Structures are given as C-alpha cells and as structure tokens.
Amino acid sequence: MTTSEPLLDVAGLNAGYGAAPVLRDVSLSVQAGQIVAVLGANGAGKTTLLRTLSGLLPATSGSITFDGIDLRHVKVERMVRHGIAHVPEGRGVVTELTVEENLRLGGLWRGKPKLDDVYELFPPLAQRKSHLGHQLSGGERQMLAIGRALVAQPRLLLLDEPSLGLAPKVTAQIMALLRDLRDRTGLAVLLVEQNVRSALSVADVGIVLALGRIATKDTASELAGNDDLRHAYLGF
C-alpha cells in the first residue's frame, strides 16, 4: 500500500436533502490501487456519500479533491472524463437498451469504445449482446453495470451495494473481480456495502458510517477482527 498523495481526498464534507443534513463532517481518502469499504446500517448515509462525490447531490460544505481537481465544481456529466465511474444502487442498467447499447454508452465519451475486454471479463454478457436490460438476471445486470463503468476506463470506481439481491456465489465473483482489477490496473474502489463480510474480505480499508458521521476507520483486517466494533456498528 502506498502512502503517497491520495487519489481521492474528502475533507469536512456535509451534504443532505433539503434542510435535512445526512452527511456530517465526513473526511476520508482513497489511494490509487486501494479498495475502501464504506459500511454502516441502513440510513447511515452511505449512498448519499457516493451521490455527493459524483455530483448527483450538491455538497453543502467541505472539499472533494480528486487528483488535484476540486470535484465540487465538476458537473455530473463531466465526472467520467476525470476518471470517475459511479455504479448507482439498484445497478442503473438502462433496461430499455440492449446489453451492447448499455456498454457502448459507457464509452461514448471517449469516441470508439472497446467492448471486447468487458465481454472477456463477463462471458455471460457476450452471449446476450442483443438482449434488453430487463431480460437479464440480477447477477447479469450487476455485471453489465460494472462492465459499463469499466468501459470508461475509470481510475476511481464508486460502487453502491453490488451484492444487493445477488446469490453469495455471484457476490464472491464480483468481489474477486474487484480485487483482480485493483491488482492488475491500479483501480481505486470506494465500495458501499451492507454485506460486511464480503466487503471486508476484499477491502484494504474499512470506514464505518453511523448517522452520517464516520464512527470508525481502520484496516479491513482490523475491523473484521474487532468484536466490539462489529457488534456495535455492523451487527454480526
């Protein structure tokens, strides 16, 4: 693990919906080639954190710096150009478009998208190129959403609940894929998960959010081994 300048640096971030603050004074950083798991109960602010980072939700105060750029002033539709891909909760596959169209969409901003790598990574998608999004299984949709994010060749992947509704075996495959991508390409991942065991199995660092604040932050192995923390925040 490197200790150089972080790829993503968040400091004192506050955000919320209308007058109701959700995130309070959140600070964290992600290095290149690092998987950071964001854990916490329902309503802790995990999804809000990702939505604020990618600009879908404006921050009320604080700073978000990505590779030296102030992301708070970058429009949502420009994020992908800076190397940030956000796979939203519920997978975000455009169900009215085909698998191939979804993937092409992911790479449109860079001109000619290269889809072969994704098909190689996810063979089931290669067999269903012309199927519409709503014809896919949950696991295939998750593959498609992640594959589509990868077509853009991001440096930071914001991944919201990839295990939601998936069989444990499929979840394990996706976690293994994240580990592999990190090791091979230096991809940084901010992984929001309810499935704590899966997330900590692959993450380098874990952050526990509680009621919008960072309750604790430690290495993944430390978190997984700390019984008190697990009982208090993670419920197992």
Place this chain on the structure above:
Amino acid sequence: MDRFLFLTFDGLSRGAVYAAFALALVLIWRAARIVNFAQGAMAVATVYAGYSVTNATGSYWLGFVVAIVGGLVLGAAVERVVMRFVDHSSPLNGVVVALGLVLIIQGVLGMIYGNEFLPAPTAFSRDAFEVGGVALLSRYDIFVFASVGAVVVLLTLLFTRTPTGLRMRAAAFAPDVSRLLGVPVGGMLTLGWALAAAVGSLAGLLVIPTELGLHPTAMDVVFISAFTAAVLGGLDSPIGAVIGGLVVGLLLSYVSGYLGATVAPMAVLILLVVVLLGRPDGLFTRARTKARAA
C-alpha cells in the same frame, strides 16, 4: 371502386402528414413525458416565417428551409426558456404551460399577420395523374410521401445507428444514470425538442396549403387528428405514430367521402374516445414490462 381508390390515396396522403405530426408529439413525449399541445401553434409560427421569406424572395424553397430551421430554433428555445422550468411533479403543469404558449403564439401571429386566411403556395401541382382513367395521385402527394418517408428513415437511422441517438434514448429512459456516463442530458432534451418542432414544421408546410390556407389557428384541427394518431399508436411508439397517422388519414378520407365532410371531425373525436376507453396504452405500445420495476 374508383371512388374508393381515390379516397384511399387521398387518405394516405393526409395520413402521412398526420403521421409526421404525431411522430413529433411522440419524440417529445419520449424525451420529456410532455404532450406538447403547443406543437400546432409552433408549427404555424414557423410556416408564417417561411411564408414571409417566400414572399420577399419569390423562392418557395428558401421559405421551406427557413420554416424547418425555424422549427429547430423554436423547439430548442421553447425547451430551454420555458419547458425546462416547468415543475414535472404533475403532468398537468406542462399541459397548462403549453396551452399558454398556444395563446401567446396565436395572439402574436394575429398581431403581425392578421387573423384572416392567407393563401399558402405549394411546391408542386396538386392535379392528380390519371392512372387507368382514375385520378389517384398528384405530384404534391408524391412530395408528401417522399418527405415524410425521408423523415421517418432519417429519424430511425439517427436513433438506432448513431451515438447521438443512443445518447438521446438513454437520456430519456434514465437521466441520472446517463449523466453519470457522461451524457449531457439537458442538451439531449433540447435536441429532442428541436427535432420534434422541425418535424412539426414540415407537417405544417405540407398540410396548410391543402386546407384553407395560413391562419394562426390553421393547425388546430390537424393537431387533434395527429394527437389521436399518436394516442392510437401508443404515445411511446414512433412506428405506432406513423401507422396511427395513416389510419386516421384513411378514416377521415372515407368518412368525408361517404358520409360528408362535416362528419369527419366527429369521426376523429369518436376514434379518440374509443381508443382512450378501450386501449389507453395504444395499439403498439408493448405491455409495460414487469421487469422495469425490478
């Protein structure tokens, strides 16, 4: 039989115009979930602009181009300046704003051009050729079929074969996801309105000379027919709009041919009511996919 053939071709020619106009309604519905009730008035405004240019220059085609380009500009302007700021929490808001636009546009046109019918020129003769002793098609009918056909083909290619078309479809179906993927969703919406208004202008250019002439309300009845066509096809379906347009054109032609022209507007309204009661999703909209919610 001769009469039937004549009415059929006449109906298809009118139906092609309704198809184009219905297609414009569908384009905006798919992009913005708004039925653009101002489309008739917007189309008339651009046809007036073309009329002014044709009068000043003596060139029908220059006026034609000005009207189409005017449609692009007016459509984009209406989206950027007005519709973007309409609260979409209730579908009625967009409808009311569109009806307000109708009043403004028709009022302004009346002030500039007066509220009487002006003669609108046609590019080609409307005298029908005789085929086997039956007058079936005029050069103008062929022009109508060719231009509407070209629009349908070009729009199909745009939406299915080009990156911009893919962006437009994605932006309509899933705006937030599309933005995360780098699609300028606002720009796609503006483009959709511009294209739709230009197609509406084309329909106005084609149909106004065949009716009473140019008048601020010249497209009101056409709008009802085209709206019926779009609803018949299912507002979400471009191919449905085209088929719906042809069906409405044929219906109007047969009813006015066999029962009298005064009955024709009623026939359209009856068809609209029947469709809304019996098949409100239209004939060509796929059954809403259960998977959509999943």
